[in-house]
Amino acid sequence: MAGERPLVVAADETVLDEILRVAAVAGCELERAPDLTAAREHWARAPLVVLDEETAQLPPALPRRGGVLLVCKGSPGPKTWEHAFRRSVERVISLPDEETELAGAFADVVETPAEEAGLVLGVVGGRGGAGASVFAATLALAADHDPGGALLVDCDPLGGGLDLLLGLEKTPGPRWSEVRLSGRVSVPALAAALPQRGHRGGSLPVLACGREGEGPAVESLSAVLAAGRRSGRTVVCDLPRTLGDATAEAVTVADLVVLVVPIEFRACMAAKQVLRPLSKLTARLGVVACGRSRGGVSPAQMAGLLGPPLLASMLPQRGLGAAVERGEFPTKPTGPLASAAVDVLAVARREARAASR
Template sequence: MTGERPLVIAADETVLDEILRVAAVAGCELDRAPDLTAATGHWARAPLVVLDEEAARLPPTMPRRGGVLLVCKGSPGPATWEHAFRVGVERVISLPDEETALAGAFADVVETPAEQPGLVLGVVGGRGGAGASVFAAALALAADHDPGGALLVDCDPLGGGLDVLLSLEKTPGPRWPDVRLSGRASVSSLAATLPRRRHRGGSLPVLACGPEGPGPAVESLSAILSAGRRSGRTVVCDLPRTLGEAAEEAVARADLVILVVPLEFRACLAAKQVLHRLSTLTARLGVVACGRSRSGVPGVRTAGLLGPPLLASMPPERGLSAAVERGEFPAKPTGPLASAATRVLTVARREAQAAAR
């Protein structure tokens, strides 16, 4: 045992199996002891101690300490509370009803809250083919250079798959049909299993929709957004234009939602329809104008017609469309796409810091 991992003292095999399962979901490794006597020497050093009722029934031989949980099956009875008080238990957790609380305790050990909370950013196209997925990927790549890193999340099961866009479709790792989370989760543990897009300075984890099966469940997406914010990671969500329950959750939780709008009259009309639904969920909206207007209308006027502020104007990037079609997503550190992503990220950080004051 290392003393740096939670210590589990459980004789009941059923309860032990449940504790191990919850810890695995939270990405938390455990040290185990069959009883209090065997735990001597590790009791004081462990960041968290989890007991079952069998262990708590033994005469108390350890000094009292904080961070001791007692896990029981079903509702605790008077005897359970008596044992908990005698051993100095901080909290009694009943399974399965309070599984989220146990997962949260493990997640706190794995991932202590960052000094600076992470960002949640949403990207949605004003019309089909606006380039929202491309911009979401560029935004996540820019954010991944930060100390907390980034996570790119595909919230559009009909979008063709962000793994395909980033040439990761053959890379092993879970997609949304394989991910089922709730309550507290460890985003670092999840990110370690995901396909990654290598770039200069690191590699970006990508949680994509599968070629078949459902997209994100609202409980799973909510757990990831909370975990990302808690760990200081920027989570970028590529959102569908028609919002489902999970996408609505992302919009409502986002620090900023970016509407990507081509400089075209019909695109502005379509964007107004998308914006109408977004504005019922959040006021934290901004526009990225892309392309070149045939009528010479600048991006700032397009944003003015829509309402939200203009965050960036992104002129056409030479070779970008052809590279995307070839499955060669560009990771250029310069150019209109990278520059617009950097500007938007700067605005998002500034507004989040102002809101926190």
């Protein structure tokens, strides 16, 4: 039934409007029929059939089939259950309380879960100005070359906006202040609406905080992370050093949280402070050392002082600061940044596969 759309047969205009709204949020296009006679053409082939109570109480005019939902306003009464039984309805969904379940049914039609679940990665700076946002963007660009693709999520409302870092500040599309999600989310629909940073081989969707408004709500961020994992995408979260409820949720579910730390004593001390709350939420932590060694301290020695394993180390990348200021974020697959990102991705994939066994 590839290419077929769910079929909606609803006589109640209020219920129909609600069904259409939920389907739009899930990114699911529908076939509509005013009655069962008009529905005959699509009845057998539709991957899902949604009826309202007015339609369900009519005499059966079409053969029984699976995958039929009955949507009602408020709690279902005895008559509703009677009609549902007569129609061999798979599930009765009450609106508005069970809107998430209806959205999930539509999302299941739009998205087939990936054979291999996607990764959720967090990136946080050991101190201010460590380059965590730059590394998060580079990590997402590297992951976007994979078949599942990637999604870059800005979780720091005080960071100035990842859209600005990537030169997307004038690109239309929703920022977190305009995004309110919960339950089941369609990643293809979300990604298509977001600003995207083009690169060799594709384009990376970016969900930024922007310059106004708050960062992500817990429910919205949780829905995006779950959807990305389900769809096989790598979701990279640029995290603030001070964790709120939403970012604590991201840390808790992440496959790996990367701490970016310059190789210097003061940065190491600051990173210890950042690590303290992180380590209470997850043990899946690693360090990326950046810059040149000072005072003879190696990246491995610095990671040893902090505790989490050293994932990668990277020397300063020539011209990076000036390029970022010009809005020319580097997307080339070579250089210290890109090499460190590849190393971190390799570790994250290896650890995720080991954990799934």
